[in-house]
Amino acid sequence: MSVGITxxxxxxxxxxxxxxxxxxxxxxxxxxxxxxxxYYMYExxxxxxxxxxxxxxxxxxxxxxxxxxxxxxxxxxxxxxLERLLTTPLGKVDLLFGYGIAFSVAAAVQGAVATGVAYWLxxxxxxxxxxxxxxxxxxxxVLGVALGLLCSAFARTEFQAxxxxxxxVVPQILLCGLFVPREAMSGWLQAIADVLPLTYAVDALxxxxxSAEATATMWRDVIIVAGAAVLALVLAAxxxxxxxx
Amino acid sequence: xxxxxxxxxxxxxxDRGRRRVLDGIDCSIPAGSVTGLLGPSxxxxxxxxxxxxxxxIVKAGTVTVLGKPAGSAPLRRTxxxxxxxxxxxxxxxxxxxxxxxxxxxxxxxxxxxxxxxxVGLTSxxxxxxxxxxxxxxxxxxxxxxLVASPEVLVLDEPTVGQDPVLRDDLWAQFHDLSxxxxxxxxxxxxxxxxxxxxxxxxxxxxxxxxxxxPAGVRAAAGTDDLEAAFLRLxxxxxxxxxx
Numbered sequence: 001m002s003v004g005i006t007x008x009x010x011x012x013x014x015x016x017x018x019x020x021x022x023x024x025x026x027x028x029x030x031x032x033x034x035x036x037x038x039y040y041m042y043e044x045x046x047x048x049x050x051x052x053x054x055x056x057x058x059x060x061x062x063x064x065x066x067x068x069x070x071x072x073x074x075x076x077x078x079x080x081x082l083e084r085l086l087t088t089p090l091g092k093v094d095l096l097f098g099y100g101i102a103f104s105v106a107a108a109v110q111g112a113v114a115t116g117v118a119y120w121l122x123x124x125x126x127x128x129x130x131x132x133x134x135x136x137x138x139x140x141x142v143l144g145v146a147l148g149l150l151c152s153a154f155a156r157t158e159f160q161a162x163x164x165x166x167x168x169v170v171p172q173i174l175l176c177g178l179f180v181p182r183e184a185m186s187g188w189l190q191a192i193a194d195v196l197p198l199t200y201a202v203d204a205l206x207x208x209x210x211s212a213e214a215t216a217t218m219w220r221d222v223i224i225v226a227g228a229a230v231l232a233l234v235l236a237a238x239x240x241x242x243x244x245x
Numbered sequence: 246x247x248x249x250x251x252x253x254x255x256x257x258x259x260d261r262g263r264r265r266v267l268d269g270i271d272c273s274i275p276a277g278s279v280t281g282l283l284g285p286s287x288x289x290x291x292x293x294x295x296x297x298x299x300x301x302i303v304k305a306g307t308v309t310v311l312g313k314p315a316g317s318a319p320l321r322r323t324x325x326x327x328x329x330x331x332x333x334x335x336x337x338x339x340x341x342x343x344x345x346x347x348x349x350x351x352x353x354x355x356x357x358x359x360x361x362x363x364v365g366l367t368s369x370x371x372x373x374x375x376x377x378x379x380x381x382x383x384x385x386x387x388x389x390x391l392v393a394s395p396e397v398l399v400l401d402e403p404t405v406g407q408d409p410v411l412r413d414d415l416w417a418q419f420h421d422l423s424x425x426x427x428x429x430x431x432x433x434x435x436x437x438x439x440x441x442x443x444x445x446x447x448x449x450x451x452x453x454x455x456x457x458x459p460a461g462v463r464a465a466a467g468t469d470d471l472e473a474a475f476l477r478l479x480x481x482x483x484x485x486x487x488x
Contacts, residue, residue, distance in 0.1 A: 008348035016336045019373065080332035087298045087316075087326045088349045088393075242316060243302045245261055 001093045009090070009098025013072070014105060027068075027106060031060040031114040039122045053124050054209050055178045057114060057133055058201045061107045061141035066169055069103055069148030070161045077152070083244075092237040100145050100233055107141030108134075128208035132218070136208070139225050140201045146232035153239040172198035177206070197228035251276035251397055251428035252297055257306035259292050259451075266292045268451040270306070274430055274444070279423045281442030282432040283475070289451040290432040291329060294401050297430065298326040310397060322350060325395030329402050329432075331386035335375035339366050339385045342374060346389040360392035363418065365411065379406040387415075397428045404431075404438065416441045436472040447475055454478050 017024060035053055042049040076082040085095060115134050118124040126133065151168055155161040175185070175193040182193055193199045204221035208214075252274035259267040266289045274280045284290050295301035296308050299316015308315035310324060333342045343357035361370050364384040369377060374385050387403055398419075404412045416438075419429050423443070431442070439445055440459055447455040447462075455462050455478055459471060466474035 004351065005349055008345060012334070012337070012341070012345040015341055016334060019336045079335070080328045080330050081334060083300055084326060084328055084332040084389075085349075086300060087321060087324065088346070089318075089321045090349050243300055245302050 005094040010102040013102035032117040062144040065141040065144035066148040069145045070152040073152040086242045103145040111137035126209045143229040146229040150236040176202040200224040253309040258304045278443040279429040280444045284448035323396040325390035325398045327400045331382040340370040350393040360388040364388045
């Protein structure tokens, strides 16, 4: 692993994103717009917007970064650049952490805009600070990136890559506590929810909603999400083969 | 000419799916030469190239490059590989591509500019690769391999779609670099490029049919036309197999 190569790989990925203005615009504007829709949906239900918008600030970056990364990595594979990179001094971990860093930068920009809009324009109200919400959103985005990289190893085409969304992402959204509080779910569903990393991200956000100060539970949750992301990145590196059939 | 060999292939067998793509290839590529790898589409050229750069899973046999097993870590600094489809980032400029590949070898902007100039793309350096013509794109891809000043350059059909003047320039450049000790393995399916090589490997249906200098191939087949010479060698071989 080389820090220089990892950083220059992140730089290259950010530069690729920058040339794609439409993607940048979509990345930044869409979550904020969706939050505005939620705001009007729950205008007459006091408190509901605060809870749902807060959860969504963690879910949006996760879903979007999962999709963007799995397609980006698949493109790297199908255009032959991956095969070529693997004949250079670049290490597999350099490439994957390069992706992780580049998309966390993108996620930080996206999260800052979405969080800013939620608090200042839509009047989101939480007991804890917006800074913590942003931190959790970025860690969540890194999780999305890591799972996207891992899943793209098992996809040969864009069609297959997109199909991993319902397989890997949707169950996590259903069970994370957004629709039904986890305590209200039956035991076996809770057991599944307990091993899905998004559950901990949402739990951390709800902690920020409830308490003025960062709680121990929140930090534990953040560490679990970050750990799951690193584990997925390492697994993704392990599934990346220099030699292929 | 007495060369030391840069690439040694011995008993190489590769299966892709159920198909045997390479069936016992033995050859040796001399250092500081330009060797042409010729054969029709589907003959196994790309597979042999992939085995030499160490990205192909092989069933049997060994490939040694500069005395080390193909694909081993030290070779990643000294072997340059240009794939058949230009493998550069279409959403980056030529310069951004060259600088990124330079950075993988710990090199800087000056090396990137030199490589861009070497392939004649200086005036297009700021353009996105995706907006270039096919020929320019494959030269951008070549620049990203030249940037590291490799000792061995393996090029899969680098001259496809290039205009004749540029193609001539590229070949002149290959010979110029090989004069300074760089070993080239260049694949092509166009026979008129065969005459430009120091040595030729002819491959067909996963088997090596000829491994000689162009003069040697001409003499063996008894004709001055390389295309006709290859045809004769293939026929002779088929008759031998049938007999």
